[in-house]
Amino acid sequence: MEKKNIAVVTGASGGLGREFVRLLAKDPEIDEVWAIARNEEKLYHLKKKIGKKVKTYSADLSNRKELQVFAAEFEREQVSIHWLINNAGFAKFCTYDDISIDESINMIDLNVSAVVAFGLIALPFMERGSHIVNIASQASFQPLPYLNIYAATKAFVRNYTRALHLELKERGITATAVCPGWMQTGLMDRGHVETAKAISVFPFLSAPAKVAAKALRDAKKGKDISVYGFYVKCCHVVAKLLPQRCMMQAWLKQQKLM
Numbered sequence: 001m002e003k004k005n006i007a008v009v010t011g012a013s014g015g016l017g018r019e020f021v022r023l024l025a026k027d028p029e030i031d032e033v034w035a036i037a038r039n040e041e042k043l044y045h046l047k048k049k050i051g052k053k054v055k056t057y058s059a060d061l062s063n064r065k066e067l068q069v070f071a072a073e074f075e076r077e078q079v080s081i082h083w084l085i086n087n088a089g090f091a092k093f094c095t096y097d098d099i100s101i102d103e104s105i106n107m108i109d110l111n112v113s114a115v116v117a118f119g120l121i122a123l124p125f126m127e128r129g130s131h132i133v134n135i136a137s138q139a140s141f142q143p144l145p146y147l148n149i150y151a152a153t154k155a156f157v158r159n160y161t162r163a164l165h166l167e168l169k170e171r172g173i174t175a176t177a178v179c180p181g182w183m184q185t186g187l188m189d190r191g192h193v194e195t196a197k198a199i200s201v202f203p204f205l206s207a208p209a210k211v212a213a214k215a216l217r218d219a220k221k222g223k224d225i226s227v228y229g230f231y232v233k234c235c236h237v238v239a240k241l242l243p244q245r246c247m248m249q250a251w252l253k254q255q256k257l258m
């Protein structure tokens with residue numbers, strides 16, 4: 001039996017994930033785009049808008065058991081995963097003790113553990129020419145006070161993905177860490193916390209559709225990192241040149257937190 005060629009997108013119900021689904025559904029080599037998120041209603045509307053190539057799955061990926069279900073589903077459906085877009089993630093804009101321990105750890109579960117676990121679950125179903133695209137962030141370039149855990153999770157994703165890319169070279173599979181700057185998406189609303197000290201300045205917003213399109217292009221070129229936009233590229237270079245202490249001071253000044 002011929003295997004189905006699929007793309008899998010996590011965090012597909014809005015923002016950047018929805019743009020990946022839209023772009024991948026247009027690829028004639030892809031038979032199905034599996035769109036995963038928690039909100040069933042948003043997934044229903046996504047499928048209605050984009051079309052029958054989209055197959056929706058409601059799952060909380062910060063829960064290891066719900067993640068594990070996909071191993072059996074990939075086996076049952078006899079798929080070849082051409083694209084895995086590990087995109088689901090969230091941030092909290094606040095001081096370290098403004099959110100509960102559970103919320104802090106949940107951020108690590110989703111932004112880090114789910115990315116690693118889903119990649120490992122998907123890899124046995126990936127062939128030469130397939131791509132893993134892990135969404136990191138501009139926040140991965142330096143430590144960020146008041147976005148502390150989020151920035152650390154994204155530094156993990158960036159470093160993990162670039163090293164994985166080299167490990168996968170002999171299998172002909174690429175892994176690309178995507179590092180977007182600020183985008184006007186659901187992340188902004190979900191990140192908001194009523195507190196005295198919170199980040200509130202979001203300069204040089206990027207369009208999610210452009211970030212997603214560049215990420216797919218860069219992955220096809222075999223790049224291990226994808227950075228969209230002049231401002232974010234400058235920040236990337238400067239973060240390599242300046243001591244992290246200076247970068248953190250500059251961040252606090254930009255956010256009017258010092």
Ligand SMILES: NC(=O)c1ccc[n+]([C@@H]2O[C@H](COP(=O)([O-])OP(=O)(O)OC[C@H]3O[C@@H](n4cnc5c(N)ncnc54)[C@H](OP(=O)(O)O)[C@@H]3O)[C@@H](O)[C@H]2O)c1
Pocket residue numbers: 010011012013014015016017036037038039040042059060061062087088089090091110135136137138139179180181182183184185186187188190
């Ligand atoms: N927006 C920015 O400024 C920005 C900048 C750099 C990087 N990023 C990264 O870009 C990625 C996409 O975020 P976005 O900006 O598009 O934000 P978004 O609009 O809030 O999208 C996040 C997606 O993740 C899903 N999600 C959240 N928690 C989940 C869970 N436990 N299990 C499964 N799915 C879950 C959400 O859907 P449900 O609620 O339906 O589950 C939603 O589809 C994230 O990794 C984020 O860190 C964003």
